[in-house]
Amino acid sequence: MSEQTPTGQPGEPGSTDPRSAGIRIRRADQADLDQIFAIEVDVFASDAWSRDLMHHELVDKNCHYVVAVTDAPETIVGYGGVLAPRGSGDADIQTIATIPAARRRGVGRVIMNELLVAAREARAQRVFLEVRADNPIAMGLYRSLGFAEIGVREGYYQPDNVDAVIMRLDIGGQQ
Numbered sequence: 001m002s003e004q005t006p007t008g009q010p011g012e013p014g015s016t017d018p019r020s021a022g023i024r025i026r027r028a029d030q031a032d033l034d035q036i037f038a039i040e041v042d043v044f045a046s047d048a049w050s051r052d053l054m055h056h057e058l059v060d061k062n063c064h065y066v067v068a069v070t071d072a073p074e075t076i077v078g079y080g081g082v083l084a085p086r087g088s089g090d091a092d093i094q095t096i097a098t099i100p101a102a103r104r105r106g107v108g109r110v111i112m113n114e115l116l117v118a119a120r121e122a123r124a125q126r127v128f129l130e131v132r133a134d135n136p137i138a139m140g141l142y143r144s145l146g147f148a149e150i151g152v153r154e155g156y157y158q159p160d161n162v163d164a165v166i167m168r169l170d171i172g173g174q175q
C-alpha cells in the first residue's frame, strides 16, 4: 500500500481533504502496538480489547491494519483494521478509532476507505461490521460509505447491555 493523504469524499481515495493536512496513512505493524493500545483503552474504555488481542490482530496475515500519523515525531492519531481472508468472499471491519483531537477532519473516512481497498484486494464481495446502537457518529460514517443495516444482536455489548447493529456493504461489483 502506498502512503495516502486522507480523502474528503466517500469513495474517492486519493483526493485530499484540507481538514486533515499533515496527517498521512500507512500500514500498521506490531511496532505500533504501544501507541494503538493506548488509544484503544482511552477511546473504548469498558469495550477495549486486551493488548494480547490487539497484538494478535496486528500480526494476523488475514488482517490489514492501518494507522493515521502526524510527523516529527511520528505520532499515531487513528487506526483501523479489516479481517479479509483471501478467497472467503467476506471481510469484517474489526475496529476503527481516531483520537478526540483529530476527529471530524476526514481521518476516520480515509481509514475506512483504506480498509475497503484492502478488502477489495483480498477479493471480498461483502464487508460486514458491528457497531453499538448508541453510536450514531460511527453509524453516520458507515452509512455515508454505503453500509446498510442488516440486523441487530440484542445486548451484545456487556456490561452496558447495548445492542450491536450489524451492517453490510456489497463491493462485489467494484473489483
Ligand SMILES: CC(C)(COP(=O)(O)OP(=O)(O)OC[C@H]1O[C@@H](n2cnc3c(N)ncnc32)[C@H](O)[C@@H]1OP(=O)(O)O)[C@@H](O)C(=O)NCCC(=O)NCCS
Residues within 6 Å of the ligand: 043, 095, 096, 097, 098, 099, 102, 103, 104, 105, 106, 107, 108, 109, 110, 130, 131, 132, 135, 136, 137, 138, 140, 141, 144
Ligand atoms: C467514529 C470515528 C472513527 C470517526 O472518526 P473521524 O476521524 O471523526 O471521522 P471523519 O472526520 O472522517 O468523519 C466521517 C463521518 O463521520 C460522521 N461524524 C463524525 N463526527 C461526527 C459528529 N461529531 N457528529 C455527527 N457525525 C459525525 C459524519 O458522517 C462524518 O462525515 P462528514 O464529516 O462528511 O459529515 C471517531 O468518532 C471515533 O474514533 N469514535 C470513537 C470510536 C468508535 O466509535 N469507533 C467505531 C466503533 S464501531
